[in-house]
Amino acid sequence: SEMNTIVRRALASRLYPPALTRELGISPVRGMLLYGPPGCGKTLLAREISRAMGAREPKIVNGPEMMSKYVGESEAFIRSLFAEAELEQASEGDESALHVIVFDEMDAFTRERGSLSGDTSGIRDSVVNQLL
Missing domain, CATH: 3.40.50.300 (P-loop containing nucleotide triphosphate hydrolases)
Structure with a gap:
């Protein structure tokens, strides 16, 4: 689902070891905005x-x-x-x-x-x- 993709992309830098995320070029997300009624x-x-x-x-x-x-x-x-x-x-x-x-x-x-x-x-x- 779209929500699953968004959450994975936003949190990938926290799911994997820092060395691997640097090697893969994944930079940490510094914020996330959830909005709705x-x-x-x-x-x-x-x-x-x-x-x-x-x-x-x-x-x-x-x-x-x-x-x-x-x-x-x-x-x-x-x-x-x-x-x-x-x-x-x-x-x-x-x-x-x-x-x-x-x-x-x-x-x-x-x-x-x-x-x-x-x-x-x-x-x-x-x-x-x-x-x-």
Whole structure:
């Protein structure tokens, strides 16, 4: 199935030894976006991928909960989510564990950049830029 192919391609760099993936020219996928209507199983799929791949416990972040009324706190929170994975990658390289971060309800804080609908401070643009 198409889903099987996508998951295999995305996770191949974690299924085989690092030396083999380098030899085959397989580069690790640095992210995966699952999208669909609420309740279709995106979070469940992310949890199962994490479990099947022996990853660290997934970090599940509810979109609205990460928005702060204080300048810079939302962006700092996003950076902190990735800090552990970045440190481990820097110290262990190809041997680092898989880290899974799930942003649930992203539509609560992501809108078209430059759109001020309900956000006169530009904080949503700043949060989206931090994710990029």
